[in-house]
Amino acid sequence: xxxxxxxxxxxxxxxxxxxxxxxxxxxxxxxxxxxxxxxxxxxxxxxxxxxxxxxxxxxxxxxxxxxxxxxxxxxxxxxxxxxxxxxxxxxxxxxxxxxxxxxxxxxxxxxxxxxxxxxxxxxxxxxxxxxxxxxxxxxxxxxxxxxxxxxxxxxxxxxxxxxxxxxxxxxxxxxxxxxxxxxxxxxxxxxxx
Ligand code: 5GP
Ligand code: MG
Numbered sequence: 001x002x003x004x005x006x007x008x009x010x011x012x013x014x015x016x017x018x019x020x021x022x023x024x025x026x027x028x029x030x031x032x033x034x035x036x037x038x039x040x041x042x043x044x045x046x047x048x049x050x051x052x053x054x055x056x057x058x059x060x061x062x063x064x065x066x067x068x069x070x071x072x073x074x075x076x077x078x079x080x081x082x083x084x085x086x087x088x089x090x091x092x093x094x095x096x097x098x099x100x101x102x103x104x105x106x107x108x109x110x111x112x113x114x115x116x117x118x119x120x121x122x123x124x125x126x127x128x129x130x131x132x133x134x135x136x137x138x139x140x141x142x143x144x145x146x147x148x149x150x151x152x153x154x155x156x157x158x159x160x161x162x163x164x165x166x167x168x169x170x171x172x173x174x175x176x177x178x179x180x181x182x183x184x185x186x187x188x189x190x191x192x193x
Pocket of ligand 1: 063117118119120121122123124125126169170171172176177178
């Protein structure tokens with residue numbers, strides 16, 4: 001194949017903006033530029049709300065690791081970051097019930113906490129995390145999510161900081177995976193087939 005032909009194919013592939021992960025095909029949904037621009041806006045709000053409060057950002061692994069990092073580096077002044085992981089029941093009737101929160105520091109009493117999630121879907125995880133974290137007697141707890149699926153939400157819960165509200169479709173990229181893959185994509189993609 002000539003170099004020219006290769007270039008044309010690559011250009012075409014970029015314009016198509018589709019990606020195949022295992023058996024599924026996805027197309028670009030939110031570009032990296034849009035994600036970063038929205039994060040900058042959220043950071044403006046957070047910087048304003050948490051000025052001189054030395055907040056602790058708590059990222060929820062694995063999905064929120066990129067969002068947490070990009071948001072955190074927009075923060076001015078004193079602030080801290082840590083990560084937790086949520087293990088779900090793996091039994092037969094997996095109803096999205098949450099089993100355990102791992103890695104939560106016990107010395108968060110009196111601190112201003114911001115939980116950071118990649119996406120709120122049913123809201124089971126978010127509600128469970130809020131309840132669990134409140135038991136540690138922090139000064140305050142707020143919830144930030146890059147994405148929210150309002151149609152999927154099953155709780156009377158509204159995150160305090162929301163990047164984008166999206167339809168109830170399966171997405172990957174920017175930390176979100178399909179079967180462990182796709183987290184390294186800089187754009188967010190939605191399932192097409
Ligand atoms: P919830 O407890 O709100 O139902 O689910 C939250 C978790 O489900 C998220 O942190 C994420 O790991 C996963 N999740 C929900 N929707 C999607 C999606 O569209 N794509 C991916 N990759 N994960 C999702
Ligand atoms: Mg998550």
